[in-house]
Amino acid sequence: MDIRTSSTVDEILQNGKKPQSFLQNQCGLPVSTYFSALKIKWLMDNVDEVKEAIKESRCLFGNVDSWLVWNLTGGVRGGLHITDVTNASRTMLMNIETLKWDPQLCKVFDIPMRILPEIRSSSEIYGYIQRVTKLMGVPISGILGDQQAALVGQMCFKMGQAKSTYGTGCFILYNTGAYTVRSTHGLLTTVAYQFGANSKPVYALEGSVAIAGISIKWLKDNLQIINDVKESSELAMTAEESGEVYFVPAFSGLYAPYWRKDARRLTPII
Template identity: 40%
Template sequence: MPQALLAIDQGTTSTRAMLFGLDGAVLARAQVELPQAYPEEGWVEHDAMRIWADTLDVCRAALEQGGGSDDVAALGLTNQRETTVIWERATGRPIHPALVWQDRRTADWCQARLAHEAWIGEKTGLLLDPYFSASKIAWLLDHVPGARARAEAGELAFGTIDTWLIWNLSGGKVHATDATNASRTLLYNLARGDWDEELLAFFGVPRALLPEVKDCAADFGVTDPALFGRAIPIRGVAGDQQAAVIGQACLAPGMVKATYGTGCFMVMNTGSEILRSRHRLLSTLAYRLEGRSTYALEGSIFMAGAAVQWLRDAVKLIGSAAESEIWARGLDGTRGVYLVPAFTGLGAPYWDPQARGAILGLTRDSGIGEIVRATLESVCYQTRDLLEAMRGDGARLPAALRVDGGMVANDWLMQFLADLLDTPVERPVVAETTARGAAILAGLGAGCYGSLEEVSAHWARERRFEPAMPAERRERLYAGWLDAVGRVRSH
């Protein structure tokens, strides 16, 4: 019996493939960075063909490290959510660069229709915001010459990145998505579990564009045998944050995980209940298995690791992300400096697409160290914003916050996070929990595992960070953050 699972983790700033043993052990990995394009202010694009080429490269590299494809039972896929691709069915060529989830070009379009937000939220659990796919689809259909007519004629296909990769992996044979990715489009009825005709009409999206919606562990076809030496079954798909919920074994209602990658995404399992937020958090799917939906409450922060990347690449205050920890450790504090990373607006719980980033509290004593530390601290302040919103919605504080993603390797950051939240922070042995979640779903779909609960026993903690900051200091720092955010908000 095959003893390995191949996971594709296609993220906003990188594409990764990992080979896991059925016991959860990492057997091989390969990764390549993905460049962003910013053609206009607030616009963020990806080259979808580059994403596909990179996916092929990292899969082949991981399989070569792991001894080939013969031992692979199935492939699982997880992806940056909401990012929108439309392509020609006949040629497989995109009609335009992919519009990334961070892209804000449809902010005015959404703002003009805010009167409909409550109606949309009741159906989808989401807010009317450029973050989600629907307004991006509408923009492409209205701005690419001939696109709307071709879409209505059935010549074009829409997909989030999972769908785009499934299409290419299967040689154009399968046009499908999973329920978690579908639930992030603003076109999916959360309670009914399918595309919603009234939403399609509102956004002007032809049904012919849309993929079939499947469970997270399901038959998504097989890979073209020419790609990896044999046809590998594609059996698991979930959006990256939902895959992390599974990889972190947050399977009981009330358990919370936070993933720190390009952005930060905090997700609380709410079980069979769709918990409607009064504080502008999102009601969403955690996963759907055997036709049964498990729901979640989610808070989305647009800039976490991306803010550190800005320090490195745009203003060149650091040479590597790892340097940020050295700077932070070298100071007792920021001397009142706050950085609000609203480079593409503010996400939850503010949802202010017009807000812009700022550094506040600068004096003649301020230097690189204060700015770098303030950038790291901003990630923790934004996380507390989310936890406060969840608490305001009636959720109890979790016994611990399970964390993952590239930023959690920073011990200083994890300790400051525990201090600011007054909540223990748990870091797992396998930090790549999104890829791990995709592998678990593939294993479920291929019959390698009997249930999610069976696999949750593989989760192991590497380190627990206990809060140690005095309450007075914690509240004073957070009050300064709230004041800083108030200064950059557009309303």
């Protein structure tokens, strides 16, 4: 939800001269503060330690999965620098068709490909745990992104099946099978999973809402109008009507389908 990358979005879009969707055919995603490429570029542009580390070829980029696997398999003593196709598909740097880092996408963001992890499937034996004594030698054989893991957990393996999960945000994923469906209505094209290095990937369409469960926490901790999360449900059930008032929690802009990083206002609609 960190939107310090707003200025980076403006730079990539040349202050509105390019549409948010100009890279969508390649990576499946609109240019947004949400995705990794914008955050990497911001760090490269604004943090001297990152600039220096890249210049000296001692900087690596990875999502949390990459960090965990790297540490578990040895870290600086030969740890694996990898990620899977689902996580890579959310960076804006992977070609959604080839499942490889795309030189043209990396060039747009001026990100050196040498810092990126190797892309692997979502289910194969990547390596073995080296640094936890009680788990020494246990194989690491599965990596999935957050929303994609929920899709698999809900067993939405058939084309047309979908799941919606509520946490910090809310995410709907719809299994599109072997097809990369390009949305014209603000949805993301993403990799759902790939079970095995030689298996074909399964794709999904996703609708992403940045703020869901965390808005209830905001009601409790910031506005202090409830004492417990459970109270929100009880209060909602007692309300007979909304009075035509709608609360839009655009705390960090709006994601699907608008992708408006500048959305902020909480506007009553009467």
